[in-house]
Structure formats: C-alpha cells, structure tokens
Amino acid sequence: MRRISVIGTINYDRVIQTDGSSFQGLGGILYNVLSLAPFVEADDRIVPVARAGAERRVEIERLVSHYPAVDPGHIEWNPDGTNETVLTYRNEQERDEALLERVPPLDRAMLEPVLDADFHLVNFISGKEMSVELWENFHEARNGFCVTDIQSLTLTFGKNKRGHRSLPEWRRWIARADVVKGNESEWRWLIGGEEPFAGTLQELSSLVLAEGPSTLLITRGGDGHALAWKEIKHAYYAEVPALPVRDEDFVDTTGCGDVFASGYLLGLLRGEKPLAASLLAGTLASESAKLKGIPQLAQLADPAILRAEAYGRWWKRAQSHWKGERL
Numbered sequence: 001m002r003r004i005s006v007i008g009t010i011n012y013d014r015v016i017q018t019d020g021s022s023f024q025g026l027g028g029i030l031y032n033v034l035s036l037a038p039f040v041e042a043d044d045r046i047v048p049v050a051r052a053g054a055e056r057r058v059e060i061e062r063l064v065s066h067y068p069a070v071d072p073g074h075i076e077w078n079p080d081g082t083n084e085t086v087l088t089y090r091n092e093q094e095r096d097e098a099l100l101e102r103v104p105p106l107d108r109a110m111l112e113p114v115l116d117a118d119f120h121l122v123n124f125i126s127g128k129e130m131s132v133e134l135w136e137n138f139h140e141a142r143n144g145f146c147v148t149d150i151q152s153l154t155l156t157f158g159k160n161k162r163g164h165r166s167l168p169e170w171r172r173w174i175a176r177a178d179v180v181k182g183n184e185s186e187w188r189w190l191i192g193g194e195e196p197f198a199g200t201l202q203e204l205s206s207l208v209l210a211e212g213p214s215t216l217l218i219t220r221g222g223d224g225h226a227l228a229w230k231e232i233k234h235a236y237y238a239e240v241p242a243l244p245v246r247d248e249d250f251v252d253t254t255g256c257g258d259v260f261a262s263g264y265l266l267g268l269l270r271g272e273k274p275l276a277a278s279l280l281a282g283t284l285a286s287e288s289a290k291l292k293g294i295p296q297l298a299q300l301a302d303p304a305i306l307r308a309e310a311y312g313r314w315w316k317r318a319q320s321h322w323k324g325e326r327l
Contacts, residue, residue, distance in 0.1 A: 001044060001179050001301050002044045002045070002119065003035070003044075003045050003047060003116070003117040004044060004045065004117060004118065004121065004168075004269075005047045005048075005049055005051045005114035005119070005121070005124070005133070006033050006046060006048045006050075006105070007048075007050070007106070007121070007122045007130060007283050008028060008029035008050055008122065008124065008126075008129055009028045009051065009052075009080065009103065009125040009126045010027065010028040010029060010030055010048075010050045010052035010075070010083075011026070011126075012024065012056065012083070012085075013026070013028075013084075013254065014080045014084070014085070014087070014151070015087045017252065018089050018091060018092070023032060023293060025294055026060065026063070026293075026294050027085070027255065029048060030063070030188030030227040031255035031259055031294065032259075033046055033048050033064070033070060034063070034068070035255075035262045035263070035284060035300060036065075036121075036260070036266060037067035038067065038300065038302075039070050040266070041269075041304055042062055042068075042069075043185060043306060044069050044269075046067075046069050046070045046071065046072070046154065046283070047074055047114050048071075048072060048075055049074045049114055050057070050075055050106075051076045051078045051081050051103035051104065051130065052075055052076075052078065052080075053077070053078050053079075053080070053102060053103070055080060055169070056082050057077050060072065060272060063294065065300065066298065067155055068111055073252075073277050074110065074113055077242070080310055082102055082103065082104050082185060083100065083102050083214055084100040085098065085100075086098040087265070089253075091219075092222070093253065096162075098160060098162065099157060101127065101128070101188070104136075105127030105128050105131070106134070106321075108137065111134075111138055111141075111247065113276060114145070115141050115142045116142075117142075117143070117144050118143070118145070119145050119146075119147070119265060119268070120142060120147070121147045121149075122147070122148045122240050123126070123258060123267050124150060124151045124153050125151060125158075126152055127152035127153050127155050128157065129156070130171055131316065132172050132173060134173065135173065135176075136176065136221065139176035143178075145176045145178050146176070146178050146179070147178065147180075148173075148174070148180050148181065149171065149181045149184055149258070149261045150174070150182040150190055151182060151257065154186060154189040154190050156291050157186075162188050164189045170190045170191060171211050173190075175213075176212065176214040177213050178213060178215070179214065179216075179217065179258070180213045180215070180216055181218075181219070182217075182219070183215075183257060184201070184218050184219070184220050184226075187193075187208070188204070191204060191208070194282045200242070202228075202325070202327060205218075205228035205237050206228075208228070209229075209235050209327070210255070214229060214272050215227065215229040215230070215273070216228045217261075217264060217278065217281075219256075219257050219285075220242075221242070221270065221272055223242045224238070224242035224282065225239075225240050225278060226239045227278045228327060229274040234326055235325040236323045236326055236327060238279060238324035238325065239325050240279065240314055241285065241314075242282075243286040245290060249289055249290045250290065251290055251292045252289065252291070252292050252293075254265060255294075256285045256286075256288050257285070259281075259288040259297075260282065260284070260285040262284065263280050263283065263285060263303055264277050264278060264280070264281040266280060269280065272310065273318070275317065275318045277322070279307050279310075279315060279318055280304060281303075281312050282311070283306050283313070284303040285298065287300055287306070
C-alpha cells in the first residue's frame, strides 16, 4: 500500500464566466484529490491534509465517501468557516481572483501524521498554507517524493482582487521539492520579484533546476505546457502543444492546473518518465475542461486510455525516450 498526502486548502469557489453566468461549489485541493482518486491502485490511500469550515463537513465527507482510496481523517474542521474565492474570468485562460480568508495556516501537528507518506502533492491554494520555515522543516522530516504546485505563493491577500507580490526567498520555496509546477505567469512572477521575469522559458527552466528540483512543469493554457528535467549529468527541455477542446465540448478551466498536477503524479505512481507523465497530465487536464465543478470529476476517464490518440507523435516520442532540447 502506498500513502499519498495531498496538502493545501479546501476552498468554496464562486466562478463567474466570460458570459456573466456563474456557478459555485467546493474547490482547492479537492480538485487534486478527486481527479487522482479514481485511478490509483486499489490498496493506495490518498490523505488530504487541509483545513475547511465545519459548515462544509457533511458536504465534503459525502463527496469523498464515493472514493475508497480517500481517507478524510486528517482534514481539520474550522469553526470560523471555509476560505471563499471569487474567480472572474476575463477570457477562457485569464481570470481575476478575490479571497476571503477564514482558515488559519497549517501547523506541524497536522503535517506530522503524513511525513512518512510515499508521495506528497503540496498545492499552495491560498499561498498561506505554511511559513517558509515550516516548509523547510517539512522537507527535513519527510520521506517520499514531493510534487509542489507554487500556485498562489506570489499573490497578495485580501477581499479585493489579488495582485502579485515579491517573494525574495523564492529559492527556499523550491529548493527541496522534487517536482515543481506552476503556470507561466506564476513562474515569471516568482523569479522576477518586483517585475515578471522577462527571459525565455529555457532560461527560466535553467534557473529553477539549478536550485534543486529534478523536474519543472510550466502550464501555458492554450499554448500547452513546457517541462524541463534532469537526467544524470544533463538537463532537457520540451514545449508540448495544447490538446484542442472543441467549442461545443468546452465548459470551464477552473481546476485544470490542479488536475494537471494530479495527472503528473499519477504518471509517477505508474513509473513513467517526465515527458510521458506530462502527457498523461495534459490529457487529464484537457478532459477536465469539459466538466464543471468538483462533482463532475467522477466522469473523468483514465487518461492513459486517451493519451496515445490525443498526443500522437508526442506519445511516440515519449515511448522512444526522446530527450527534447538540451539546456
């Protein structure tokens, strides 16, 4: 049996789409947990570590009860409520976000029971899940492989639209993780400081890998994704095109980045190399754009069934152990 911790925050989201219509529902790391849970081995256990409002307990426990692999016993129920976000889309790929904070950060006592997990997926949903000191302490004590989504580390806080903030200690946030993932904007702000990093993605990749991670994932919305990875003495880079989603099939991109991270971890769980795992991630994320909200994740098909046809020559490259461009 493998234990997989998923660490972050559970949100309640209100999503306002480009046509002015809206929907609301649970979000945050539940996108990670429930897009991964259907596809793990029968004896694997996924352990979410998060805070959520006590008022959402029945709803959350009912949702996860449909997935035998999920153990919700390490979610702490906050009497002051659940974090709420308003996500307002400017187009299919870009959005503004506002955050109403209600839950406190995680603490060492919450992390302690999962330090011996075989895999960790840490998603900075709010950006306040833990201090950089607790983050470093977690890595010093943990076992297992760690995939980290930097998501909100560079965002400001407050009820109004979240902007970007400088993170001078950015190297400390990525140095200990095995795989680091974020979208292009998040990476450019994380590294750039007061202004976004203006260099090429290859230059960005070299800077990140030099700090310690073995693999970097950069999601790029309609432009697909980029990845860079280390193999023994050298590092390699590839830009993978997006999978097209027909207009009549497209529903919503909320949670696609979270699902991408889960898909990549699923590839690792199945023993895949970085490029193959990224194609699995891209397939799963593309399918999730055809769905709306957490409950519909149950409709996802195993991405391994769809990947070969979806990616064509890219899948053939992955099978032939193609290494991409040398950094």
